[in-house]
Amino acid sequence: xxxxxxxxxxxxxxxxxxxxxxxxxxxxxxxxxxxxxxxxxxxxxxxxxxxxxxxxxxxxxxxxxxxxxxxxxxxxxxxxxxxxxxxxxxxxxxxxxxxxxxxxxxxxxxxxxxxxxxxxxxxxxxxxxxxxxxxxxxxxxxxxxxxxxxxxxxxxxxxxxxxxxxxxxxxxxxxxxxxxxxxxxxxxxxxxxxxxxxxxxxxxxxxxxxxxxxxxxxxxxxxx
Amino acid sequence: xxxxxxxxxxxxxxxxxxxxxxxxxxxxxxxxxxxxxxxxxxxxxxxxxxxxxxxxxxxxxxxxxxxxxxxxxxxxxxxxxxxxxxxxxxxxxxxxxxxxxxxxxxxxxxxxxxxxxxxxxxxxxxxxxxxxxxxxxxxxxxxxxxxxxxxxxxxxxxxxxxxxxxxxxxxxxxxxxxxxxxxxxxxxxxxxxxxxxxxxxxxxxxxxxxxxxxxxxxxxxxxx
DNA sequence: GTCTATATCAAGATAGAC
DNA sequence: GTCTATCTTGATATAGAC
Numbered sequence: 001x002x003x004x005x006x007x008x009x010x011x012x013x014x015x016x017x018x019x020x021x022x023x024x025x026x027x028x029x030x031x032x033x034x035x036x037x038x039x040x041x042x043x044x045x046x047x048x049x050x051x052x053x054x055x056x057x058x059x060x061x062x063x064x065x066x067x068x069x070x071x072x073x074x075x076x077x078x079x080x081x082x083x084x085x086x087x088x089x090x091x092x093x094x095x096x097x098x099x100x101x102x103x104x105x106x107x108x109x110x111x112x113x114x115x116x117x118x119x120x121x122x123x124x125x126x127x128x129x130x131x132x133x134x135x136x137x138x139x140x141x142x143x144x145x146x147x148x149x150x151x152x153x154x155x156x157x158x159x160x161x162x163x164x165x166x167x168x169x170x171x172x173x174x175x176x177x178x179x180x181x182x183x184x185x186x187x188x189x190x191x192x193x194x195x196x197x198x199x200x201x202x203x204x205x206x207x208x209x210x211x212x213x214x215x216x217x218x219x220x221x222x223x224x
Numbered sequence: 225x226x227x228x229x230x231x232x233x234x235x236x237x238x239x240x241x242x243x244x245x246x247x248x249x250x251x252x253x254x255x256x257x258x259x260x261x262x263x264x265x266x267x268x269x270x271x272x273x274x275x276x277x278x279x280x281x282x283x284x285x286x287x288x289x290x291x292x293x294x295x296x297x298x299x300x301x302x303x304x305x306x307x308x309x310x311x312x313x314x315x316x317x318x319x320x321x322x323x324x325x326x327x328x329x330x331x332x333x334x335x336x337x338x339x340x341x342x343x344x345x346x347x348x349x350x351x352x353x354x355x356x357x358x359x360x361x362x363x364x365x366x367x368x369x370x371x372x373x374x375x376x377x378x379x380x381x382x383x384x385x386x387x388x389x390x391x392x393x394x395x396x397x398x399x400x401x402x403x404x405x406x407x408x409x410x411x412x413x414x415x416x417x418x419x420x421x422x423x424x425x426x427x428x429x430x431x432x433x434x435x436x437x438x439x440x441x442x443x444x445x446x447x448x
Numbered sequence: 449g450t451c452t453a454t455a456t457c458a459a460g461a462t463a464g465a466c
Numbered sequence: 467g468t469c470t471a472t473c474t475t476g477a478t479a480t481a482g483a484c
Contacts, residue, residue, distance in 0.1 A: 011449090030338045032256035035477060049450050051479065089425065110338065113396050114254045153418075153426050159404065160415050161424050163397045172337050172394075173387045180383065191384050194377075199423035200385050201313065202377050235467090259459060273468050275461065 015053050015063075018043050023064040026109035031061055031118060058121035062128050064109045069131035072099070076138055088142040089151035092165065093193055095139065099169030100189045104178060108170060136162060168196045239277055239287075242267050247288040250333035255285055255342060282345035286352050288333045293355035296323070300362055312366040313375035316389065317417055319363065323393030324413045328402060332394060360386060392420045 021042040025034045036057055040047040054060045072095075079085060079094045102108050111118060122128050143161045146152040152161060177188045245266040249258045260281055264271040278284045303309055303318045326332050335342060346352050367385045370376040376385060401412045 014449095028338075030336060032336070033338060036479085037477070045449095046451050047478090048452085048480075052449055055479095057478070112254060112256070112336065113399065114252075114257060114334065150426050152424055153422075156415065156419070156424060157406075160397070160401065160419070163400050164419055164424055167395055167397045170396075171391055173384070173391045175337065176387050177384065182381075191380065195380070195384070195388055195420075195423065197423045197425035198377075198427075199419065199421045200376055200380060200388055201421040202374050203422075203427065238467095260461085261459070269467095270469050271460090272462075272470080276467055279461095281460070 014043075014045075018050065018053060018060070019063045019067050022060045023067060023107060023109050026061060026064055026111070027103075027106050030110040031057075031112055031115060036060070056121070058118050059125075061109065061111060061118060062122055062125045065111070065122065066125075066127050066131060068102075068107075068109060069128070069135055071102075072135055073131065073138075076135065080138075087151055088146035088149060089197070091142050092139070092146060092152070093197060096165055096168060096193050096196055097189055099165075100174060100192060101185070103169060103171075103174050104185045104188065110170065139165065164196065168192065238267075238269075242274065242277060242284070243287045243291050246284045247291060247331060247333050250285060250288055250335070251327075251330050254334040255281075255336055255339060260284070280345070282342050283349075285333065285335060285342060286346055286349045289335070289346065290349075290351050290355060292326075292331075292333060293352070293359055295326075296359055297355065297362075300359065304362075311375055312370035312373060313421070315366050316363070316370060316376075317421060320389055320392060320417050320420060321413055323389075324398060324416060325409070327393060327395075327398050328409045328412065334394065363389065388420065392416065 018039070021039055022034075025038055025042065028034075034057075036047055036050060039060065040050050043050070050060075054063060075098045076095060079091050079098075082091075082094070085091050085094055099108070111122075113119075139162055140158055143152060143158045147154040147156075147158070171192065173192060174188060177183055177191070178185070183191070242263070245263055246258075249262060249266065252258075258281075260271055260274060263284065264274050267274070274284075278287060299322045300319060303315050303322075306315075306318070309315050309318055323332070335346075337343075363386055364382055367376060367382045371378040371380075371382070395416065397416060398412060401407055401415070402409070407415070
């Protein structure tokens with residue numbers, strides 16, 4: 001049984017290496033442009049061996065997403081246990097920062113929403129769906145709590161907030177800003193967390209009546 | 225010369241039909257999943273005939289983008305001439321609404337930012353680059369004006385605002401919300417314009433000190 | 449389970465007649 | 467400029483030996 005367990009460990013390690021390569025290649029090139037040949041070459045094994053572990057390219061992507069969602073769940077757990085983050089909105093911001101840093105680190109797999117065969121494969125993947133629902137429910141709870149506390153606008157349907165948070169994690173704006181080379185990663189994260197939670201407006205954009213005074217008051221509290 | 229001009233008109237009409245088909249197919253499936261065969265079938269001509277008009281798939285996409293940017297420039301011109309939109313931020317919001325409606329109408333071509341051959345083709349396309357720069361400069365002027373007037377946060381680099389506006393036009397959140405079928409198109413647009421300019425926060429998310437009173441005051445002005 | 453070699457096919461692009 | 471028919475390539479997936 002010791003040798004069997006050892007074999008399984010080796011197998012797991014290899015599969016982990018595969019999924020990590022897939023994750024990075026998905027982040028770099030996206031699903032459509034990533035080829036299975038590349039993955040095999042990157043891992044250092046033959047393509048046919050890959051197909052012994054994963055039966056299709058879609059399953060490779062699903063495995064990468066499962067890995068990401070597991071990391072996300074771990075990050076969420078740490079945030080939940082962080083005593084310095086008391087308000088639900090602070091926790092949501094921490095989640096946003098985490099996802100943005102993942103993307104800036106080149107570790108955010110990019111799956112096109114329009115590929116229907118990929119969508120079907122993901123919807124049929126139990127491991128993926130379970131984790132996705134778990135993360136969504138956890139965040140959904142924080143969102144409604146934040147709305148009840150007046151920290152997130154209660155007029156927004158919770159799913160709008162949830163989708164918005166998910167989308168900001170994959171926002172191409174992150175990559176565009178990084179490409180200019182004018183800002184540090186930390187600055188990019190703070191800028192975009194700010195636009196996500198406070199918007200680009202000065203605080204009175206939708207209320208022409210009382211704008212200038214409120215804008216002046218709010219500006220002082222912004223990061224430099 | 226009359227017959228020659230007529231012939232040219234016919235040619236132009238056919239190319240317009242091609243570009244319109246490309247635009248719609250790009251919106252539906254994105255660049256990678258759109259095939260030239262589909263385009264030809266959709267227009268009702270042979271694939272070889274397509275290649276007499278456009279020398280590559282990338283040029284087809286570029287032509288669709290030129291068409292979109294021309295429409296955008298026209299919309300911007302109308303907004304600039306609208307007397308009811310006096311503040312720069314109102315004009316920027318109008319632009320955001322226009323782009324979101326284009327996407328909800330299924331007319332927003334989706335070009336993956338990761339495809340480098342496509343990027344190279346676009347960068348080398350004079351007609352595309354000219355229009356892109358024209359639109360960017362026009363919007364950039366409104367952004368700095370809005371910042372000078374205290375309508376857009378001056379602490380944000382203008383390019384962050386510009387990229388954010390561009391990105392919100394292509395935001396997958398629009399499609400996700402439409403897919404739920406729970407909101408009208410107009411409501412989706414207003415919700416997302418709101419998150420873009422005001423954020424999801426209640427107005428005091430970044431300032432824990434004085435949060436509850438400000439949040440209550442702002443909530444009354446929000447759309448139902 | 450790993451490899452080499454190959455089947456299979458979809459898709460971009462072209463040849464050549466009309 | 468339009469067509470049919472074809473070329474060529476690249477990518478998913480598999481066969482079969484070890």
